[in-house]
Amino acid sequence: MSTFYEVRRRDGAARLGLLSLKEEKQQTPLLFHGDSLRSGKEGFAVRSVEDPDFPELFETENWHAPRGAVLLPSVHPLFSKLNEAVPSLHVDSYVLSYASALLHSPREFVRRVIAARETIPPDTALWVPGIATAENVAVLIYLGVDLVDDTSAVIQGYQGLYHTEEGALELADLEELPCVCSICSSIRADELRERDDKVRGQLLAQHNALLLEQELKKVRTHIRAGTMREYLELRVRSSPFLTAVLRLLDLEEAAYFEPRTPVARNTVLMANTLESLWRVEVKRFARRVLDRYEPPQRRILLLLPCSARKPYSRSPSHRKFSDAIAPYRGHVHEVILTSPLGVVPRELEAVYPAAFYDIPVTGHWDAEERAWVASCLRNYLELHNSRYEHIVAHLSGPYREMCFSVAADLELEVISTCDVDEDMTASSALQRLREKLTELCGDTKRLSGFEQKASMLRAMADYQFGRSVGRALFSEAAGTRLKITGKFPAYQLSSDGVVLARVVPAYGLLTLTLNGARRIADLLAAYTVHIADFLPRGSILAPGVLDAGTAIRVNDEVLFSGEKAFGVGRAKMAGGEMVASRRGNAVEVREVTALNSV
Template structure:
């Protein structure tokens, strides 16, 4: 009876998307259970294939094991591998905020207001645990806007090492002419570690309080002096370019190399319409994609899908039929192994091109004999 009750509870946690939080809580009562959880996290490839691209509920990062959670590691890896920053010369490093997305928090609103007209010259990257670093363009993307963690003001060595590694990898790959850090405490310690290791200069602007008049004035004066110096290149992004870079970054995170096809010469000059966070990508009068604020990823239109299809990524191939509703696993002939549950996917058959959300991984689609493979949203007959 106890086993049946526990199995029923586990099933409920799976449905609610909170199994990981439940396991982390339960394993605290036995050292061997904690060891088992940590050993399980080493099986990254096996687990990552089965963990959804996003969840509806909040990700609670309350334990040291949160640093090895699939969602956390996947986000950090994609930032390093898929993210391309805007072409700007100044990097501004900022601390995270309790309110998500960061840009609507009280502290970040003050930072943005302080930068004023010089903000268009600056690329903003947020330092945070457990995600490492979050470029401003990805602040909506799961799990950047969906996590919560216990805030004490004290970081343990594992956190510092992990976040330092993320920042170091990013700065090793992307160069800036000037780096400004408006941080304090452990955030500053992390920046100093990375600066020393890479042999780069970082200008620190915060005093005792990040949002004090003196600190904000120092931030403004520092950025202004860099922007008005004789050797400054004046690289900047206007409001339209900022919106386009935002959508482009999300597309890159989501689709990898295939995202560039949404912004290729063939498209012409795509335009992002709408106000944050409800952005829509258009090519002329054709809508290519919509940013879904709830989880910070793009939903493709059939026209957008036709462009991304050329990359042959996130594609599910089906037999000779026109889908009506969901596509079941037995109807799948082939699926991209990179597909994860909840990924936006393109379904291609001889008679139809569809767009929808994956309900299982690409491998599961090919191997399963039952279950919904894709929840179809748009169907275009060929």
């Protein structure tokens, strides 16, 4: 099938794509204008069809008459057959009908859009008609909507409502028009009120539509930048309805967002709100620390506070901790307590999002934030406490309180090297830490540079691909030698001069070379893309994918293999989407080798 809609970029469930309606392709998320829709200028026909093939969309009792509609561009081969038969569901766009009813309840809003998105193929554009406004459009796009229109903005203009990004205002209440669009710059509020109904309605409708268009452009900018979630947290504050939508998304729809959320980004995750605690990235990190991370064999667990600078090792406070620990490093395992990530083992400080988050630091912690971080520490200790002879907490303030309350619950003894409100980097505190380690460790035991770097690379491989992958990557045949070069955190692992893997600090990821991938291919079934009988160059398109590991997320490092090729690359869509899509870039190829070429 030819290309009418293609997703080009993803940020969570939000997508940027190209839709071919007329001759030129248009960027989505796209705004349709009501007047050109009516005149047919957008280049497509809309037809309602009774009894569509997906009744699950309409399972709620509110929907007595199941209805859907398909949107076909005029260039589509089925366009001329619209009057003959109901086109198959494998269309390029789908229109969600009765969308206005979404505004009755936040739960309905969330459920129906997600149900539609999950029912239609991922490379189908979803149009939710008649409800977009400057206030809610960011939420619609965040949910996975690709097409909106200005009908609601225009109608509300004729009803005397003046739109702002924070909601609709009555023109009667406005002393000044809080906007600089072409309409608002040309007329004052009192002049606008005095115009006759029709002209006033027209001008308000134009302003509302312009504002919606501006907001949609802003949304596209945020998807491109990978900051859609941060923007959404900001946007939903304007109304309880939208804030409820976000909470429901986080609390009830995590299964929808998890596979759609990239495994790494090159931007900072801003945890500015309580909702940030519920982000997929935060939950995923915490789960992987429990499921995939294996602590090194050390006698003492040392709990440390986080730092503003990331990776933590680069911060002045962690340099001081490091100096204090250095002689005993072979005995000490460092774990950092932080919000919103919970616990970050030292070996994972360079991964995404551990090296990529920022929080407002005031010394005050919300109850929910405390409960979350404490639960992460509790889970970690329940799992690994038996490995350690002693737990040392170099913590003060809320960190210390959390640590002691968890230890009390688990009936564990914690040795504190800081007073309740002591500066954790004060020389007295550092001296106490040093003395305590001397006493507990007995002998000094430094770690070689190689061992320190190796523990980080092993842990990163496990974190990314699953437990025991790191060990396999480091398994060495007799007579060969592993070497780690590069400056923290940009380490490179090689074996007898052949590079196996590299840390890419810009994304907090480990990338594999072909040689590295061969070593661990057996363990990477979940991260393997099976391709058809061809030798890819540059990228692997979705139709060439036969099967793909369901663990694969956007930006994951993947292997691909087929009859003619074996290679490594970066996933551009989730594994499930690679299989379900008929177009789009599935994997960006980094290295490939031809098979059976003899």
